[in-house]
Amino acid sequence: DIQMTQSPSSLSASVGDRVTITCQASQDISNYLNWYQQKPGKAPKLLIYDASNLETGVPSRFSGSGSGTDFTFTISSLQPEDIATYYCQQYDNLLSLFTFGPGTKVDIK
Amino acid sequence: EVQLVESGGGLVQPGRSLRLSCTASGFTFGDYAMSWVRQAPGKGLEWVGFIRSKAYGGTTEYAASVKGRFTISRDDSKSIAYLQMNSLKTEDTAVYYCTRGMGVAAYWGQGTLVTVSS
Numbered sequence: 001d002i003q004m005t006q007s008p009s010s011l012s013a014s015v016g017d018r019v020t021i022t023c024q025a026s027q028d029i030s031n032y033l034n035w036y037q038q039k040p041g042k043a044p045k046l047l048i049y050d051a052s053n054l055e056t057g058v059p060s061r062f063s064g065s066g067s068g069t070d071f072t073f074t075i076s077s078l079q080p081e082d083i084a085t086y087y088c089q090q091y092d093n094l095l096s097l098f099t100f101g102p103g104t105k106v107d108i109k
Numbered sequence: 110e111v112q113l114v115e116s117g118g119g120l121v122q123p124g125r126s127l128r129l130s131c132t133a134s135g136f137t138f139g140d141y142a143m144s145w146v147r148q149a150p151g152k153g154l155e156w157v158g159f160i161r162s163k164a165y166g167g168t169t170e171y172a173a174s175v176k177g178r179f180t181i182s183r184d185d186s187k188s189i190a191y192l193q194m195n196s197l198k199t200e201d202t203a204v205y206y207c208t209r210g211m212g213v214a215a216y217w218g219q220g221t222l223v224t225v226s227s
Contacts, residue, residue: 034214045207045217046215049213050213089154100153
């Protein structure tokens, strides 16, 4: 099975800061990597799909990059409404394997 | 507008069964695979399984943790996906979400809480 790791597990930053989260896969997953935002008590929301594509309606301060085993998610200027937990997720439609990373909790300093 | 509404959650004893429903609207249900994802209290997200559309055979895939105990089915005439959960364990306690599609979950329901406890 493919294992996903995320770092850091939590972070605290100031409004306006650039925030970066990394996600690493245990084997090459090409660009089959998505990023979700989850606020407390709410369902997750898709932000980035296929590593770098911004989902419709998602603010442009969110971005993603990477391929293979190493991926990065960035918030260019942290806003108060971005307080949430962020999850990466890999998918392999051929093997029908879908794995979420453990999540990164983002707080305002 | 795409909407997914889960129902059927509740308190159930270990070893018993429960069936969850996911009622969809706002899109042609039969054209899409449907997935289930769960989240234990205070924990991360775990993919449970999915069912392909009839065009792709309507076949199912499951996570190892639920394989043999959980069954996903669909009724395209009613736009409903089901998650039949048998032999429930305390570790199955979670909020269960249905999502549209397989690898990329752009649409989620609000979730339904399943508590397995004696």
